[in-house]
Amino acid sequence: MGGLLASVILTLLGLLLVTFLIGRVVPIDPVLAAVGDRASAEVYQRMRMELGLDLPLWQQFVYYVGDVLRGDLGTSVLTSRPVLEDIARVFPATLELATSAVVIGVAVGVPAGVMAAVHRGRWPDHLVRVLGLVGYSVPVFWLGLIGLLVFYAKLGWTPGPGRVDVFYEGLVDPVTGILMIDAVIAGDWDVFWNALSHLVLPASILAYFSVAYISRMTRSFMLDQLRQEYITTARVKGMSEARVIWRHALGNIAVPLITVVALSYATLLEGSVLTETVFAWPGLGLYITNSLLSADMNAVLGGTLVVGTVFIALNLFSDLLYRVLDPRAR
Amino acid sequence: MTAHDWLLTDTPRSRAQARLGRLYSGWLGFARNRLAMVGLGIIVLLVLVAAFAPLLATHSPFAQELANRLQPPSAAHWLGTDQFGRDIYSRVIHGSRLTLYIVLLVALTAPAAGLLIGTVSGYLGGWVDAVLMRITDIFLAFPKLILALAFVAALGPGIGNAIIAIAITSWPPYARIARAETITIRNSDFISAVRLQGASSARIILGHVVPLCTSSLVVRVTLDMAGIILTAAGLGFLGLGAQPPLPEWGAMISTGRQYLLEQWWVAAVPGFAIFIVSLGFNLLGDGLRDVLDPKNS
Numbered sequence: 227m228g229g230l231l232a233s234v235i236l237t238l239l240g241l242l243l244v245t246f247l248i249g250r251v252v253p254i255d256p257v258l259a260a261v262g263d264r265a266s267a268e269v270y271q272r273m274r275m276e277l278g279l280d281l282p283l284w285q286q287f288v289y290y291v292g293d294v295l296r297g298d299l300g301t302s303v304l305t306s307r308p309v310l311e312d313i314a315r316v317f318p319a320t321l322e323l324a325t326s327a328v329v330i331g332v333a334v335g336v337p338a339g340v341m342a343a344v345h346r347g348r349w350p351d352h353l354v355r356v357l358g359l360v361g362y363s364v365p366v367f368w369l370g371l372i373g374l375l376v377f378y379a380k381l382g383w384t385p386g387p388g389r390v391d392v393f394y395e396g397l398v399d400p401v402t403g404i405l406m407i408d409a410v411i412a413g414d415w416d417v418f419w420n421a422l423s424h425l426v427l428p429a430s431i432l433a434y435f436s437v438a439y440i441s442r443m444t445r446s447f448m449l450d451q452l453r454q455e456y457i458t459t460a461r462v463k464g465m466s467e468a469r470v471i472w473r474h475a476l477g478n479i480a481v482p483l484i485t486v487v488a489l490s491y492a493t494l495l496e497g498s499v500l501t502e503t504v505f506a507w508p509g510l511g512l513y514i515t516n517s518l519l520s521a522d523m524n525a526v527l528g529g530t531l532v533v534g535t536v537f538i539a540l541n542l543f544s545d546l547l548y549r550v551l552d553p554r555a556r
Numbered sequence: 557m558t559a560h561d562w563l564l565t566d567t568p569r570s571r572a573q574a575r576l577g578r579l580y581s582g583w584l585g586f587a588r589n590r591l592a593m594v595g596l597g598i599i600v601l602l603v604l605v606a607a608f609a610p611l612l613a614t615h616s617p618f619a620q621e622l623a624n625r626l627q628p629p630s631a632a633h634w635l636g637t638d639q640f641g642r643d644i645y646s647r648v649i650h651g652s653r654l655t656l657y658i659v660l661l662v663a664l665t666a667p668a669a670g671l672l673i674g675t676v677s678g679y680l681g682g683w684v685d686a687v688l689m690r691i692t693d694i695f696l697a698f699p700k701l702i703l704a705l706a707f708v709a710a711l712g713p714g715i716g717n718a719i720i721a722i723a724i725t726s727w728p729p730y731a732r733i734a735r736a737e738t739i740t741i742r743n744s745d746f747i748s749a750v751r752l753q754g755a756s757s758a759r760i761i762l763g764h765v766v767p768l769c770t771s772s773l774v775v776r777v778t779l780d781m782a783g784i785i786l787t788a789a790g791l792g793f794l795g796l797g798a799q800p801p802l803p804e805w806g807a808m809i810s811t812g813r814q815y816l817l818e819q820w821w822v823a824a825v826p827g828f829a830i831f832i833v834s835l836g837f838n839l840l841g842d843g844l845r846d847v848l849d850p851k852n853s
Contacts, residue, residue: 233693240697248707248709362838363782363835364830365806367790368831500790519795526705537697
């Protein structure tokens with residue numbers, strides 16, 4: 227347990243070191259950015275000292291870690307607000323998108339994987355395999371664009387990009403920042419349905435990739451289980467096939483599946499960078515890309531740090547859950 | 557005696573014959589896998605298209621014909637034209653060179669770095685191993701695309717920097733695989749024999765350990781190539797990879813985005829090209845894994 231904690235802290239320090247070093251190699255001079263190019267050499271020197279850039283690199287890193295621990299990620303050039311405040315504002319949108327995607331991913335991926343394993347070598351297996359192959363090969367941003375073209379422009383089944391129609395924007399007070407929950411709290415069902423209709427397409431496109439991953443893993447876990455002797459025993463006892471599969475076999479792979487789901491949640495956060503750009507979804511991914519395009523390094527590195535931390539936290543979470551749930555790992 | 561019999565004979569007369577025979581029987585197994593052959597076909601086609609791009613293209617990939625902007629597919633422009641009246645078919649054909657260039661560079665540098673780090677770490681052990689593996693773990697803990705984005709942000713957009721960023725984010729799994737293989741090889745008798753003959757650690761690692769680790773890396777690299785293509789296209793799409801007017805597929809989708817609702821082919825065609833090529837690499841990788849690494853299939 228102590229080893230796990232130490233390794234997490236070391237990894238987080240490594241994450242900080244990487245973002246710190248990236249911030250150092252940027253070809254933008256932070257002093258010049260602060261004082262302007264018409265400042266005298268004295269002013270320049272004073273600013274340089276104020277920013278702590280005359281200190282040795284390791285000392286700058288110590289200060290950087292201190293700043294981050296105090297929640298100071300610098301100020302965004304683009305929005306001229308503290309980066310942490312910006313991220314707190316946009317993060318719920320990403321959370322909403324990624325969570326919906328992982329829910330769809332589990333709801334479709336697990337049954338698909340089970341069916342593929344049970345009907346191994348027959349059409350359900352091939353179908354899942356083909357869908358998975360396509361999922362691993364198709365660029366997510368392109369699939370998003372095609373989705374918009376087909377379901378929004380041609381068929382008119384879904385609304386266009388964005389989180390909610392312009393008409394409904396700002397109607398409910400942000401409490402959690404997750405629009406659908408806020409709408410329920412405010413009792414405004416129009417906003418709720420509108421937000422839901424905006425969520426369906428981007429969440430499904432994003433979910434496709436976790437369906438591909440989850441169904442592939444479920445299939446291989448299930449195949450391992452169905453070979454075991456206890457399955458034969460259960461069948462010999464006269465237990466119904468549905469109970470053998472859904473209760474005994476699936477029950478035994480629940481623990482590794484949870485790990486898979488946690489990992490796919492982490493990759494969804496990453497996939498949301500591209501999906502959010504396509505669907506003009508005002509989340510962390512869009513925030514990072516917009517900041518990148520305007521060379522707003524504080525915002526980019528702050529966003530990277532947050533996504534990295536969430537990534538590490540999810541890995542830790544799945545690790546811990548595994549230890550708690552699997553009696554053999556205790 | 558036919559070539560087939562000569563290759564598969566039970567009593568090879570020379571080392572070369574035995575080696576070729578092994579390759580041939582591997583190939584026979586691979587050729588039985590129809591999907592893998594489709595994948596191989598796609599990749600061979602990609603290489604041929606890239607090699608003969610100037611002959612296959614009907615127009616220059618850069619020539620603008622402003623009078624013919626955003627034309628739908630026709631006899632003159634097989635896949636239509638983009639917002640500057642450039643021929644999309646010719647741009648996709650030339651774009652295959654950029655795709656191949658990115659994939660090859662990443663697929664050569666990242667595994668090489670991973671192989672070196674992994675074998676050194678596994679062979680030397682001790683604190684070298686601890687430090688190197690800790691660094692590897694830190695990089696593994698990062699979301700790849702986000703890290704690549706941050707690197708490109710620091711280095712500046714461009715195809716070269718995109719390649720560096722993708723390579724920096726893709727070596728850790730190779731280091732892990734190479735280390736695991738090295739640890740199983742490290743204590744075998746033939747390594748001890750070489751060591752007793754006075755070979756240096758560097759010589760043992762480069763001459764004896766590295767060659768044995770390559771085959772499991774080859775499979776992994778092939779499986780990762782689709783991912784490399786998708787990441788590179790994603791960077792291009794965000795405007796951080798290849799810059800206009802280069803006909804990189806991801807960047808082409810990005811410019812086609814604003815014409816999506818009316819002139820869908822501008823964005824749809826290059827995306828389809830990305831899909832086909834990464835599908836090819838995925839099929840090929842699955843097939844290679846079945847032949848070279850049957851325990852993991």
